[in-house]
Amino acid sequence: MSEDTAAVAAHEQQRAPVGKDNGRGISGLLASPAGRNTGLVVALVLLCLGGVVTAGDRFADVDNLLTILRLAAVIGVVSVGMTFVITGGGIDLSVGAIVALSSVWATTLATQGIANDTHWIVIVFTALLVGGACGLVNGALIAYGRVVAFIATLASLAAARGLAEIISNRKTQIVNVPGFAAFFDASVLGVPVLVVIFAAVAVAGWVLLNRTTFGRRTFAVGGNPEAARLAGIDVRRHTVMLYTLLGLCCGLAAVMLVARTTTGSATHGGLYELDAIAAVVIGGTLLSGGRGTIAGTVFGVLIFTTLSNVFTLNNLSISAQAVAKGAIIVVAVLLQQRLARRSGA
Amino acid sequence: MSEDTAAVAAHEQQRAPVGKDNGRGISGLLASPAGRNTGLVVALVLLCLGGVVTAGDRFADVDNLLTILRLAAVIGVVSVGMTFVITGGGIDLSVGAIVALSSVWATTLATQGIANDTHWIVIVFTALLVGGACGLVNGALIAYGRVVAFIATLASLAAARGLAEIISNRKTQIVNVPGFAAFFDASVLGVPVLVVIFAAVAVAGWVLLNRTTFGRRTFAVGGNPEAARLAGIDVRRHTVMLYTLLGLCCGLAAVMLVARTTTGSATHGGLYELDAIAAVVIGGTLLSGGRGTIAGTVFGVLIFTTLSNVFTLNNLSISAQAVAKGAIIVVAVLLQQRLARRSGA
């Protein structure tokens, strides 16, 4: 077992050791970030092959691929934020509820008379503000109130959804602000705006996590909070920032969801917590903190969305989908582990 | 109310260690297991006070207390099992799905012609067998397949629910085996059988966790798996046993649910994973493993069920209930932490 521990430890290196201390040829290549995700890439490719074989050109079609990406966009933005929180040693069960609350609050503004004159950008800012504020509250509860993250965000989950129901009076709020829909329904060089946003968030997230002091501190805080504290990092402030960041992502996801469905609703974001955590963890981010990969998360999200797309194209029953989904998750993880271990050695 | 709860809790409570090495007066008392749960006890008592104040003798009534306990029984049994898995450093998201699958499988037997002649005990054994087998698969995937527990059990969650739907053909299966209902609807000295089962499971769980080799090893495996391995414990085998134990608890819970509803259904046990984990964690078991308390879990379960009972009695708006629930969870945890810290535990 300790051998494996060592392998895992090696796998945890953020960058492939380059240069003289590591002339390991192919294995060195495999240990690169692309290599670390080999398993995921293989799983995704297999899935796509499955799609092509079973659904032919209905699957391998630009429109269908854009559909998959559009579906991935909303949960993808949340998952990128979740990667930060989990890497920093936390967890957030309230993401779906925050998405719901943000969507409701933002659309309440938009559906009220006053807002008819205001620009649609107000919706965007409201959602971001509400999301960020929720994240801030979560972070403060966890870092300064010292409530276990699981419980604190479970409480937020209940509270935020309840609040969303109260504000919306449990109705679906339909937005008709014209500029809003127009902006988000547009495409940039054939790529839908939602997908562009997701890509931008992913890239920004990657840079933030891997190229900045903030990201480096996130790894430290998640890996060993006591050591991080003694190294002079303000662990609590950093924790608050992580949850706030995730809250902002949820706010953005809410905007995207409002744009997609033209509605704000207290039922939005149902079970996002599980979907996002699953994508993050299957991507290779350690639930216990200290190790995280945005690329892995993006792959994780794509795997799950492609999966449901392929299922639907094949007209599979929901029950059969569930069974197959379980099996595929396990296979993907096993594959990823085997390949990662080989590349780490 | 509080007397009854206290009585149940007293069963599972470790007697305060007596003797010279712990002569620290009040702080010594507070550090005893009873003391470690002070916050939970206080929270529960406050909740009960709230119940009495707002609902008067509708709350403080034997029938109402039995209603609370009956409600607590099913999720309570699952939570006791969950305490073991979490103490042992794991997590299980598939408990609800396992309950559903066990209930469906057991009732499929009972609703098929063949079973008309067989004794109702067959239902019980089938449910236990199915639950145990699911747990075994989970454990094997995690310990030997080395799939992260979160992902492995998420996969099981999908697969088991899908399977339950397929087996039951998405119908609710009604059980009419006479002895079965009669047995579980009975009371022992005025206490419903379901509550007796819950109490028995809690006591057995307490003994197993605190008085046996198995329990000691569970703490070790969860607290420091490498140390446990070096001490000669077969960590992987132990992990499999923990998940199997939880699976058995889920099987038992399925039996109880079938008895309570006279049905098996693929929708049974919805979101039990969150409820059980919340009860366990609020009870003071560390999500990261190595520390666990059955008494705390029982308090956690009672707090949640009492909460919904008080809400039911008070005719509160549903959304307001959700908000209040969130707030109360946080307060309970803060209270528990402050008091636990003061007691030096």
Added chain:
Amino acid sequence: MTAPAAALLSVRGLVKRFPGVTALQGVDFEVRAGEVHCLLGQNGAGKSTLIKVLSGAHRPDEGEIYWRGELVSFGNPTAAMRSGVAAIYQELDLVAGLSVADNVFLGHELSTMGFSQRAEARRRTRALLDLLGHPEISPDRDVGQLSVAHQQVVSMARALSLDGQLLIMDEPSAVLDPDEVRVLFGVIRELTARGVAVVYISHRLAEIREIGDRVTVLKDGRTVATGLSAREVKTSELIALMTGRVLDNVFPDRKPVAPDAPEVLVVRGLGDGDRFRDVDFTVRSGEVVGLAGLVGSGRSEILETVYGARKAADGTVEVNGRALRRGSVGAAVRAGMGLCPEERKSQGLLLDQAVYRNITVSSLSSFARFGFLDDRAERARSGRLTEALDVRPAGVDRVVRGLSGGNQQKVVLARWLLRECRVLLLDEPTRGVDVGARSEIYELIRELADSGVAVVVVSSDIEEVLGLADRVLVLREGRVVHDGPADEIDESRVLDLVMEGHAA
């Protein structure tokens, strides 16, 4: 082929590879019943790895192990324990949250039909702790709340409870004070008298002379000498075998602190309301102050409080005349303070991250422009430091977890060297560090001091405190009982001071 009958354990050509490193590349040695066999070697030489192979925790890649003349393979720790091999690992592998008694009997619990015999376990634990000279440890205490020293004692009790034929101890004395080491030696003598063999690892040559019978020296995973007589072999010869070079003077020369050197660190009336109070001391620029005291006298707490990692109840801490905010590590670090904590694994290191990231974690902003890090500069600067400190194996991208204990310590030191602190607080800086590296670290501390840094050193090794410090503070039960220049006090006087009221 069979091993000589006299050997209890005999090892031939042992090889153990880790991903990227070959920790053992051909180790041979043998242990006779009733002897104390010492293993010597620099940090990273492979001693701990060897122990883990012998106790079944690692499986060797090549080589043979003979136990009582028979070829065996200990597939897991249980198999080794059954045969009678008991080990105390360097990284105290105890389970926090379980009681002392539970830890002692973990894996070989006393039970009837699965139920723990708690009273019996407690009784036997009590007896073992008494034997080890620690009647004050309660078998019911949570191990996580014990000091490192007491945890070490529990580990020893655990090994003794196995009642083995071969007892392997990986640096047991690293966290013990001289008094406790004496008790430990008593126990070892008793065991060997009963025919039990002991494999003893330590970086302190004096101990090896005192307790050892024969010595085996490892270098770079190979046996370079075996069967040397522990009492007769010359120190210089041992050092030469281990390091491949000759070292003479361990402690560097002191330079007298200029009398007008500014008082960089001023601590006044510090107390935490519990473990210590009224602690006053000052450290001048260029001065090394040593804190001596028994384990549990509160030295670590004082350092941590000065550093802001614990909140002070009374008193002030000033750096360069400016009082620090209480309980704020950030304030201390910004004021130019650095701490190498006592427990490097749990307090000091990001175990699963690369060496360079561990080194730069406290100086990130100096590598950043607008928050973006210059990864290459980080590696380069870290590389220079690890080279200077001779961290082995080299390579700033290595994961810290895979480094040997001593090398991990150097990584923590490098962190603060990089930051160029004005005040450096060192808690047991040479714990688990080999002689060679030790003198390098002493050298380094001296250089730092000479460049104007104010240094505070806590060490359980009184010789080290006296040899390194300009001024010595002696602590007893949370109070400063002596404060004076290092050359006006000797080891026995310090011992007297710390023990006063203790021995009686």
Added chain:
Amino acid sequence: GNTPQNQGGGNQGGVKVANDEPGKKVVIGFSAPAADHGWMAAITNAAKAEAGKYSDVELRVVEGTNDVNLQISQVETFINDKVDAIVLLPFDGAALTPVALKAMKAGITVINVDREFDSPFAARSTVLGDNHGMGVSAGNYVCERLKGKTDAVVAEIAGIDSLPLTQDRSRGFAEALASCGLKVSNRVAAEFTVESGEKAAANLLQAARRIDAIWNHDDDQGVGVTAAIKNSGRNEFFMVGGAGSANVMREIKADNGPHKATVIYPSTQGADGIRLARLVVQGKSLGDLVEVEVPRQVELYAPVVTKDNVDRYLPTAFES
């Protein structure tokens, strides 16, 4: 919104019947599944509004839940409280049967709404929406519009697939289609929420390149389905809704979207349950019937709303 006026149901327009005169005080407990979609929220809102119209009714509404165990205990609490009547929309009819029986045994009037118990003794009276009929109505409408097109592609967006009601609807739909030689070519299931509807529809539109008709079980998720259709820019098909939200009816009326019809599944069932409970407890009969007792079962009709008759239904439609 759900103003009391348009919640009243059909029988209010006529004579002011004696039934509305205040009688003895009636305490009614109301329990329903979690209001996790608009129709279910409307059920509870309508029930509350209805109760508010009667000075002699005290309504106790408990937290909506999808956990049968919790819902059982809520009913147990009502029994402990000795309420006069319980209006129960069970998450799972069969699973709540034992406790309903217990309530009946305790002398409490139980009115079963929407999802049927499996014992006739478990409720004094049952108000049922006609799920199977809904599917039949939708199917017949589709048949009618696609008359003669035997190769037509019909798609179905179902609700929560694990609920018996979804299967009843699908069965009815399939049967009706079969009667005119059509079948469901593509079927996906959503979760009654806007978001899930959007998701399911987006995938569905990829799965079938040409569609002639879509039946969507639920107008709540229909909002999302509509958004997805708009997104895809497709318009070669027509769509039939389900449940009958005001929003969809307005669209039908304006005739500017894919919805050409919707099949009503009354969200006023809970309100009807409240009325029936009150009548039973007060010993009154049902207004326009000769019968002196309240009937054992009231099955509500599932009419198809089209542009032609939408004005008749719009006032009682629920806002999703």
